[in-house]
Structures are given as structure tokens and as C-alpha cells.
Amino acid sequence: MESLRIRVNGKELQVEKGVKLGEVFGILGIQNAVGGKSGSRLIDLLTPLQEDMELTPVFKEDPESLDIMRHTLSHILAQALKELYGYEKVHLGVGPTTEEGFYYDVEVEGHTISSEDLPRIEEKMREIIAKNYPIFRKEVGREEAIKLFSDLKEKYKVEIINRIDEGETISIYGQNGFVDLCRGPHVPFTGMVGEFKLTHVAGAYWMGDSSRPMLQRIYGIAFWDKKDLEERLKFYEEAKKRDHRRIGRELELFLIEDEVGAGLVLWLPKGAILRKTLEDYWKEEHLKRGYQLVYTPHVGNAKLWQTSGHLDYYRPNMFSSMEIEGEEYFVKPMNCPFHIAVYKSKVRSYKExxxxxxxxxxxxxxxxxxxxxxxxxxxxxxQDDAHIICAPEQVEEVIQETLEFAIDVLRDFGFEDFKVYISTKPADAIGSPQQWELAEKALKKAVERMGIEYEIDEGGGAFYGPKIDVKIRDAIGRLWQCSTIQFDFNLPERFDMEYVGSDNRRHRPYMIHRAIFGSIERFVGVLLEHYAGLLPLWLSPVQVRVLPVSSEKHLTYAREVEGYLREKGIRVELDARDERLSARIRDAELQKVPYILVIGDKEMEGKHVSVRGKKEGNLGSMAVEAFTNLLLEKIGKKE
RNA sequence: GCCGGCGUAGCUCAGCGGCAGAGCGAGGCACUCGUAAUGCCUAGGUCGUGGGUUCAAGUCCCACCGCCGGCUCCA
Structure with missing residues (x-):
């Protein structure tokens, strides 16, 4: 028998080839390990060792351990389904782990699983866990595997086997009469899994291909500790509470209605003022940085979209055409062709x-x-769209400046945590290698210089150019894609864009599309979820609500205060409804108004207001001017 | 677009073959009130739309529209 040298935590051990990792740990007296890790590769306790290697044990404390037990849970889910609906009726797709749990894609003949079935399935899973079945692992030959899974009527598994590369080991795992094609890793007993809950069921195409059958995907979440599981469930609840659709309705910001049409937004007055605040800010910042504002039409002649290539490549995403005086027109899906037309309105010099x-x-x-x-x-x-047209030697500076701009803006809205993705040249790219190289280098350099964490999506760029995407992390840790800076080597060619260089010859410029918010709609949605509806003062649709204690005695002075604040540019509302003061306070609180001014006899005497802040609570009485200055200062600082 | 779930008053929802309901909101009246809900009264519905089954349909069936969770797509 051949022997192997296995190093675990620095200790070297000589074992026979084919000894399982679990036995190695046993010899070394390592207890409670869930699996092992060699480099980045996870190996479970059931796997026979075939070569010399250096290992570290993986314990429950290690994040990798979750992956191992979640994987086993997906098998337990599969077995539960087979037990409940019949071994030959349930056809298994894939059952991987996710960031927080696991899922299994299945097809159940003669039954569609609904969320009502989940408790039953969970119960069956708990039975399997309670029985603490030993889990086996076996390596099989290709032919044997195909026969096995064909006999089991596992048509999807057979398809997977046929896709596995020659020379790769094919392993099967199972327990108590259940067998699954699986690379592992798994825990050695069904009882070793952690706490779990099945969350929902959804459709999912086999292999993610819409021309293939649709399977049912059953999702579960799983953690070692019940506490972690409950925390995750709480996170879902928190996310639900922050749902911008709910907040949008409650705060009367926007409406999306059947009568108007799916996916079409009506901005209600309070949402419109929020949007205006965003837009005014946006325009000012652009003018400050040397951008020129333009306005372009909502529709354009088909010839334009023909030249841009949209009709050939983007047509499925465009609304149907309309005919005007015998010419075909389209509603715009993008602004670029119009901006290019603006650029081409005159001969451009390199000096511009x-x-x-x-x-x-x-x-x-x-x-x-x-x-x-x-x-x-x-x-x-x-879209908060812009197109930057520049000379090759300006690319680096332009990208740097654009990225800084985007990050500055996002910071102003209270986002501090960013993740940047650079997508590079795909296989089917157009444009010269020099163009790509110059562009990609500029993107990387800009991100590195700003010291932001980034990832490279190799080959993930569009065919017409590489790009940077900026995602922001919200208050509960979710990432949202917002800004994007995208090179375009295609449109300058198609539209024959030019500038006259210092050599008095015509040159092709570089063009960059970029958006900071991404879209106003989406960004407002993200803001609402980030702040759970409690927007910063400078963005609040209503910044102050004035409440006279008595709607008769104090109304005149309350109106005076209201008028004064409005004149100072503060968004203010008067609530003199014939309701109890506490009822009106409650209402203002629920509407998330940042400041409530209570006005009664005491305030009237000294031209004061009693201030109650949404965040700060009761701030006591102060002069109207003092309050106004405080507010204007905060608004100026974008608080 | 596909799979599953769901469309009942402005909102949140109950009713699931036999007289369309509740709370909040809205309107009216009374109370004139000091930091998160004063009380009473009233109005409000082709039960998403269209077809079908039935003596009888929010309720069962079919189609369409929309919403929700996913999948897919995001030149």
C-alpha cells in the first residue's frame, strides 16, 4: 500500500493512501472538525486522501463549515421530497449552497410544490436529521454513474454527468437509501447539520435556460446557531419594513398603477419635491465641474437608431415604433445618439x-x-446621463475625475461603503487592442488611486468597451448598483465622430457614457430603503410641520411662523386640524417629518417655537430665527 | 416571457357556493385640548377584467390584465 504524507496544522503524519480525512483527524485527536481545507479547496471527512497535502481542519467557527452542512441540508431536502412525493416521481436538478443557505431545483411529477407544502417538507427533513443517518461517499466510473442515475430516472443528473470533464472523479453521496450525484463536501451524519428553515419556493429554468423546462426551486436558510438563523429572519423582516414601495405609499411619494401602466411611475407632490431636490443638486454639481447641460427629445427617427445600431441589437428592449408622416420613429431607450448629434452640431477642435x-x-x-x-x-x-468626449491623452484624467465625482455625490447622500467592479474585454469585442488597453488601464489606475476596494470581472465588459460599476452598501448591508462609467468604441465609429487635432488632421475621439445615480427612480428607491423612509433633512419633502396647540387661539402666530420659514426656503406644512395635539404629533412622526414646531401660549409671548426633532426628541423652546438658522445650517451641510 | 402565489372600500385585510364585512383613512358633529391615536355619526364596493359552470359565484373553471417571490434578460 502506498503511503501519503499529510501535514495538519504543521504536524506531519504518514498514512495509507485512501484513508479518509475523518480518520486522519481521529488519529491526531482533532475533535469536532466539520471538514478540512487544503488551500481554498474544501474536503469533507468522508473523502479518501489520494495525494500528499497540507491541511487545516475546518471547525464550526470557520465560515467554510457552513457551506459543508448547508450542502448536506440540500440533500436532506431532496430526500424529504423523495420520501413525500415518491422516489421515482421526484427528479432532481441541482442543489447548491447560497450565501445564507441552500436550495434544490426539482421537478415533481403530478404535483406542484407551493409554500403551503414547506412545513410538511421541513418536518420530514427534521425526521431525517433526527435519525442521524450516516452519509456515504463513493467514487464511481462514468458508465456506472450513468446507469445508476438512469435507473433512478434522474434525467437531469444524467445530463450533468455527460457534461463532467473526462478524467474528473465522479462521486456520489447518500444516506438511508437516498443517492445523489455530488461533488460534496458533506458532513458525515445527517444529525450534524445546523438550524434551518425553508423560506420560499420559486420557478427556475433548468440550467438557467429559458428554452429548457422550468423546475421548482425550494430555498432554505441555514446556520449553526439558532441565533444566527433568527437574525437572518429578522433581516428579512427589516428589509420588508424598509420596502420602498410601502414607504412610497405611506409617505405619498409616488404611485405605480394599473390604470397608467405597468412599470410607469407617477410622482406625487411629495415625491416630486424630493426628486426636484435631487435634480437641482445634480445640475449644480455638473455645472460646477464643467459639464454642459442639454435637453433632447423623447422620440427620434428610425434612421438615427439604425445608425446607432440600437435597431439591430437593442430592438427587443425598445417600445414599438410609431409612424409620423410616413417616417418611422421610436421612443428613446437611451440618450446617446442625441448627445452625439449635439457633439456633431459643429466641427470640434481638440482645444474644446x-x-x-x-x-x-x-x-x-x-x-x-x-x-x-x-x-x-x-x-x-x-437616467442621470452624461457623455464625455475626449482625446486619447485625456482618457486617464477624465476617468479619474469622473470616478471621483461619482463617489463624492454618493457620499453626499450618506453612502460611505462602495464596491467597484471593473469589467474587461470580452471575446467578441470590437475596437483595437490599443483602445482596450488604454481604457482598461485608465479604469484600473483611477480606482487604485482612490484606494477603493475593487474586483475585476475578466471578460465581463460589453463588446464595445470596458467599464467601471460602482455599487453602494446600504444601512443593512445590501449592495445596490448605481454609478457606471462605460467606454464606447462603437458609437464614435458608427456616427463618424471627429475632432480636429493640433496637427490640423481629423481624429476619432474617445467616448464615455456615465451615470452616477444610475436612474433617478432607482436611486430614490435605494435612498428610501437605506434610510427606511427617514430621509436626511435636506432631502425631506416636508422639513418642518407647525402645530398650533389650539387651532383658534394660536393659528395666526402659527401662520406667521409658517410664512417666515417658507420665505427662508424651508419646506414647511401647517397642521391646524381640529385634532388633539398628540394625535397631530403622532401623525407628523409617522410621516417622518424631521422637525415639529409646537406653538401655544408660551411660544406666542416671546416669538418662540417649541422644537421636537424626529431624531433628537424634544429640544425645548427657542426663538424662530434661532431655529431657522439651525435648520439652514444643517441643510447647507446636507444633514 | 416562464413557474408558483395573490388581486374584496383610498390603505391593511377577513369572508371561500346562499343578505359584501372590520380596522385605519375620508366627510360631518361635539369636545378647545401642551409633545405618538377624544368620542359619536355618515359616506364609500359591477369583490382586477371578460367569458363559463350553477337555481344561486368574491367564492368553482378558463382566458386576459396587474401585483408579489424567483428564473431569465439587462445592447
Missing amino acids: LPIKLAELGTVYRYEMSGVLHGLMRVRGFT
Whole structure:
């Protein structure tokens, strides 16, 4: 028998080839290990060791251990389904782990699983766990595997086997009469899994291909500790509480209605003022940084979209055409062709570059009905769009400046944590290698210089150019894609864009698309979820609500205060309804108004107001001017 | 678009073959009130739309529209 040298935590051990990792740990007196790790590779206790290796044990404290037990839970889920609906009726797809749990894609003949079935399935799973069945692992040959899974009527598994590379080991795992094709890793007994809960069931195409059958995906979450599980469930509840669709209705910000159309947003007065605040800020910041604002139409001639290539490549996402005086027109899905037309309105000199054209351009895109979601995914939205046209030697500086701009803006809205993704040249790219190299280098350099954490999505760029995407982390840790800076080597060619260089010759400029918010709609949605509706003062649709204690005695002075604040540019409302003061306070609190001013006899005497802050609580009485100055200072600081 | 669930008053929801309901909100009246809900009264519905089954349909069946959870797509 061949022998192997295994190093665990620095201790070297000589064992026979084929000895299971669990036995190795046993010899070494390592207890409670869930599995082992060699480099980044996870190995479970059931796996026979075939080569010399250095290992560290994985315990429950190690995050990798979750992956192992979640994987086993997905098998237990599969077995539970087989037990409940019949071994030959349940066809298994794939059952991987997720960031917080696991799922299994299955097809159940003659039954569709609904969320009502989940408790029963869970119960069956707990039975399997309680029995503490030993889990086995076996390596099988390709032919043997195909025969085994064909006999089991596991058509999807057979398909997977056929896709496995020659030479790769094919392993099966199972327990108590249940067998699954699986790479592992798993815990050695069904009783070793942690706390779990099945959360929901949804459809999922086999292999993610819409031309293949749709399976049912059963999702579960799982952690070692009940505490962690409950925390995760609380997170879902918290997310639900922050749902911008709910907040939007409660605070009367926006409306999306059947009568108007799916994915089309009506901005109610309070939402409109929020949007205006965002837009005014946006325009000011752009002007400060040398952008030129433009306005372009909502529709454009088909010839334009032909030249841009949208009709060839983007047509499925465009609304149907309309005919005007024998010419075909389309509602715009993008602003770029118009901005290019602005650029081309005259001969451009290198001295003008970079030219930065910006517009809050409302575009319409056909999105499949199933993907529409509140403000986050709509059919009509306003991009905070800009196109930067520059010379090659300006690219680096332009990218740097643009990225800084985006981050500065996002910081102003209270986001501090960013994740940046750079997508590089895909296989089917157009443009010269020099162009790609220059562009990709500029992107990387900009991110590195700013010291932001980033990842590279190798080959993930669009065919027409590489890009940077910025995602922001919200108050409960979720990432939202917002800003994007995207090179375009395609449109300058298609539209024959030029500038005259210092050599008096014509040159092709570089063009960069960029958005900071992404879309106004989506960004407002993200803001609402980030702040759970309690927007910072400078963004609040209503910043102050004035409440006279008595709607008769104090009304005149209350109106005076209201008028004064309004004149100072503060968004103020008077609530002199014939209601108890505490009822009106409650109402203002629920509407998340940052400051409530109570006005009674005492305040009237000294031209004071009694201030109650949403965050600070009762701040006591102060002079109207003092309060106004305090407020204006806070608004100025974007608090 | 696909799979599953769901559409009942402005909102949140109950009713699941036999007289359309509740709370909040809205309107009216009384109370004139000091930091998170004063009381009483009233109005409000082709039960998403269209078809079908039935003596009888929010309720059962079919189609469509929309919403929710996913999948897919996001030149």
C-alpha cells in the first residue's frame, strides 16, 4: 500500500493512501472538525486522501463549515421530497449552497410544490436529521454513474454527468437509501447539520435556460446557531419594513398603477419635491465641474437608431415604433445618439475637449413583466446621463475625475461603503487592442488611486468597451448598483465622430457614457430603503410641520411662523386640524417629518417655537430665527 | 416571457357556493385640548377584467390584465 504524507496544522503524519480525512483527524485527536481545507479547496471527512497535502481542519467557527452542512441540508431536502412525493416521481436538478443557505431545483411529477407544502417538507427533513443517518461517499466510473442515475430516472443528473470533464472523479453521496450525484463536501451524519428553515419556493429554468423546462426551486436558510438563523429572519423582516414601495405609499411619494401602466411611475407632490431636490443638486454639481447641460427629445427617427445600431441589437428592449408622416420613429431607450448629434452640431477642435454633455434624460425600455419592481425596475425612467468626449491623452484624467465625482455625490447622500467592479474585454469585442488597453488601464489606475476596494470581472465588459460599476452598501448591508462609467468604441465609429487635432488632421475621439445615480427612480428607491423612509433633512419633502396647540387661539402666530420659514426656503406644512395635539404629533412622526414646531401660549409671548426633532426628541423652546438658522445650517451641510 | 402565489372600500385585510364585512383613512358633529391615536355619526364596493359552470359565484373553471417571490434578460 502506498503511503501519503499529510501535514495538519504543521504536524506531519504518514498514512495509507485512501484513508479518509475523518480518520486522519481521529488519529491526531482533532475533535469536532466539520471538514478540512487544503488551500481554498474544501474536503469533507468522508473523502479518501489520494495525494500528499497540507491541511487545516475546518471547525464550526470557520465560515467554510457552513457551506459543508448547508450542502448536506440540500440533500436532506431532496430526500424529504423523495420520501413525500415518491422516489421515482421526484427528479432532481441541482442543489447548491447560497450565501445564507441552500436550495434544490426539482421537478415533481403530478404535483406542484407551493409554500403551503414547506412545513410538511421541513418536518420530514427534521425526521431525517433526527435519525442521524450516516452519509456515504463513493467514487464511481462514468458508465456506472450513468446507469445508476438512469435507473433512478434522474434525467437531469444524467445530463450533468455527460457534461463532467473526462478524467474528473465522479462521486456520489447518500444516506438511508437516498443517492445523489455530488461533488460534496458533506458532513458525515445527517444529525450534524445546523438550524434551518425553508423560506420560499420559486420557478427556475433548468440550467438557467429559458428554452429548457422550468423546475421548482425550494430555498432554505441555514446556520449553526439558532441565533444566527433568527437574525437572518429578522433581516428579512427589516428589509420588508424598509420596502420602498410601502414607504412610497405611506409617505405619498409616488404611485405605480394599473390604470397608467405597468412599470410607469407617477410622482406625487411629495415625491416630486424630493426628486426636484435631487435634480437641482445634480445640475449644480455638473455645472460646477464643467459639464454642459442639454435637453433632447423623447422620440427620434428610425434612421438615427439604425445608425446607432440600437435597431439591430437593442430592438427587443425598445417600445414599438410609431409612424409620423410616413417616417418611422421610436421612443428613446437611451440618450446617446442625441448627445452625439449635439457633439456633431459643429466641427470640434481638440482645444474644446473634453466635452461633457449631461442630461436628466427620461428613457423608455421594454422590460419583461416579471422583472418590474417598484422604482427599482421600471419601464420609464430618468437616467442621470452624461457623455464625455475626449482625446486619447485625456482618457486617464477624465476617468479619474469622473470616478471621483461619482463617489463624492454618493457620499453626499450618506453612502460611505462602495464596491467597484471593473469589467474587461470580452471575446467578441470590437475596437483595437490599443483602445482596450488604454481604457482598461485608465479604469484600473483611477480606482487604485482612490484606494477603493475593487474586483475585476475578466471578460465581463460589453463588446464595445470596458467599464467601471460602482455599487453602494446600504444601512443593512445590501449592495445596490448605481454609478457606471462605460467606454464606447462603437458609437464614435458608427456616427463618424471627429475632432480636429493640433496637427490640423481629423481624429476619432474617445467616448464615455456615465451615470452616477444610475436612474433617478432607482436611486430614490435605494435612498428610501437605506434610510427606511427617514430621509436626511435636506432631502425631506416636508422639513418642518407647525402645530398650533389650539387651532383658534394660536393659528395666526402659527401662520406667521409658517410664512417666515417658507420665505427662508424651508419646506414647511401647517397642521391646524381640529385634532388633539398628540394625535397631530403622532401623525407628523409617522410621516417622518424631521422637525415639529409646537406653538401655544408660551411660544406666542416671546416669538418662540417649541422644537421636537424626529431624531433628537424634544429640544425645548427657542426663538424662530434661532431655529431657522439651525435648520439652514444643517441643510447647507446636507444633514 | 416562464413557474408558483395573490388581486374584496383610498390603505391593511377577513369572508371561500346562499343578505359584501372590520380596522385605519375620508366627510360631518361635539369636545378647545401642551409633545405618538377624544368620542359619536355618515359616506364609500359591477369583490382586477371578460367569458363559463350553477337555481344561486368574491367564492368553482378558463382566458386576459396587474401585483408579489424567483428564473431569465439587462445592447
